[in-house]
Amino acid sequence: MTLKAVRGFKDILPDEAKKRQRIEEGARRVFASCGLEEIRTPILEKTEVFARGIGEHTDIVEKEMYTFEDRNGELLTLRPEATAGILRAVIEHKLYNKAPVLKLFTIGPMFRHERPQKGRLRQFHQLNAEFIGSSSPLADADCIFLAYEIVSMFADSEDLILEVNSLGCPECRPLHRKDLVLFLNNNRDDLCKDCKRRSKTNPLRVFDCKNEECQQVLKFAPVMKHYICPECASHMGRVLDALEAYGIPFVQNPYLVRGLDYYKRTTFELKARGLGAQSTVAAGGRYDGLSQLLDGPELPGVGMAVGVERLLLLMKDGAEPKRSDLFIAALGDEARTEALYWLGYLRRKGLKVEYSLEDKSLKSQMKQADKAGARYCLIVGEKEMDEEEAILRDMKTREQETVDLDDLPEILVEKLKRDRKILEGD
RNA sequence: GUGGGCGUAGCUCAGUUGGUUAGAGCGUCGGGUUGUGGCCCCGGAGGCCGAGGGUUCAAGUCCCUCCGCUCACCCCA
Structure with missing residues (x-):
């Protein structure tokens, strides 16, 4: 056979390139309207940036990264997501001294070695926004606003569901986690194989299990809502109030979890009908503390990413005629x-x-x-x-x-x- | 990494119980006025029928292996 593109890496042919241009132009307009500025960081980072930032024990770091030694023997990784690299750049150039709050966006390819399927490629593209330096719940709401505005420019808003949750903070989250693990261990015999594994590696994930029996058991599991500290609760409340004011419809999903370790407090996913199993078209959350993991100063932050390929799937096709x-x-x-x-x-x-x-x-x-x-x-x-x-x-x-x-x-x-x-x- | 479905022109697909030169529509190129587009008509080019092996007088059709695509699990944007 003739030479073909690498598995999970796709050529973007002219018709699709046109659609992507429309998406990018639309996104840039929305970003600009919210006062974000563009930043472009390298596609390649030292592996450490992601290992420390995303978390050693996440699936992404453990088995999905494109990592290799370069000719100098240095461990490098093709970025699997944007936030860690942006934060590295902010810290390296001390951008946080220029303004109290940095509002940044970036658009570009990300790389994850997963099995390709509908809405999931090994090279995929994200529209990314970060609010760095603000712990205000309004920053969280603005992030969600961005995601919602961009996606609804191209998708039918009837098909969209915004789910919001709070993961709590280092104060209250461990309490819930401890009780949850305890609960899972006590009910270990009634859980499926995957959930047994999850209860060790990533206990919150058990709530995602599709197994009926597991769901029966989980009805009685301790819920974060009962553990959340007053500060986190009030933060969440203010985020939700802001969403109401923005006129963005949402539902609360107490089981919403993120795959990256760095998330705290607010987390959200914008899901869409018609995407198959990969139904999340945009997602994000707050990551206070990530900066310190990367040897930076204390810098709160919140961000979001829109999956371009998934947005493409939602767009009505119909190539505009040439002129x-x-x-x-x-x-x-x-x-x-x-x-x-x-x-x-x-x-x-x-x-x-x-x-x-x-x-x-x-x-x-x-x-x-x-x-x-x-x-x-x-x-x-x-x-x-x-x-x-x-x-x-x-x-x-x-x-x-x-x-x-x-x-x-x-x-x-x-x-x-x-x-x-x-x-x-x- | 595990499972299901599928691999025939550039694209979407036909291809009868294995049977001789593998077809259609769309697209592409040319012709129908030796200088005039869209519609219509005619014609051309373009396929190692995913790859390799096997069964058979005979394989696009049956069997095996591999590769690729795809959907799902997992995970996530």
Whole structure:
């Protein structure tokens, strides 16, 4: 077989690239409207950044990272998520001294060695936002606002469900965890194999179990709600109030858990119908304390990520038709040379002008003009060259007129201006 | 890592109980006015039928192995 792209890595072909551009442009508008600035960090980081940031015992770090030694024997990793790298950059450049609160976004590829399936690739792309330096619940709400706004630009809001939860803090979370582990151990015999394993590795995950019997048992399990400290409770309350004020519908899900160790307090997932098993299109949460894990100062933070591929899955397809202002059909070498002059001239004026790279018959050039979605077609042959004129054809009305070559720019600009208001600066 | 489904032109797919030169639609290119697009008509190019092995006089069709894609578990955006 011929060479193929690596498993889980996909080529983004022109039609899809167009959709992604729309997503990115939309996201940038929303980010800007909330006052975020762009940051771009390297795709490659020292493995340590993720091992310490995300947590040694998470699935991501234990078995999903693209990690390798470079030629100097240094352990490097293709970023599996954005937050750890951004925080590393913030700490390294002491950005936190520039402003009390940093509002940053980034857009780019992430890498995780998982088994590909619907909505899950090994190279995937995220729209990422981070509020660093604020412990205000309003920052949490703004993050959720961003996720919700961006996703609902492209997806039917009927299909969206926002789930919110608080994981508590280092004060109250351990109490719940301890009791939960105790409970799970006492009911060990009634749990499925996976839950037995989970109760050791990541006890909160048992709540995700789809097994009926496990769910029966879990009905009586200790719930975080009863352990949450007053500070965390009030924080959560203020986040929810802010969401109400923003007019964003949500449900509370006390069992919502995150896969990364660094999350504290607020956590959320925006789920969508129609995505299959990977139903989360955006997610995020608060990560106070992550900075210290990376040797930084105490810096509270909250962030979110939108999965671009999953958003793509939610978008109605329907490629927009091609459009261009003019197609120049030239016949003969002399006419071609003349065409190049006009091509350069009109393109520099900002018009979209196309022509045939190959020496083709007029008929086939006309077909090409049609496919290019040309509004007008300029026909220049030997006859026209001799008279220093050309035929300008309106592709919509099929009307043609003979124009003097020197008048061509004015005539075209006039016509196109009338058509649409494309050419302000002219 | 584990399981299910599927691999036939660029794309979507037909291919009868194994039987001779493997088909269609769309797309692509050309022709129907030796200088005029869309619709229509005609024609061309394009397939080691995922790869390797086996059964058979005969394999796209049956069997085995591998590879790939896909969905799900797991996990997550």
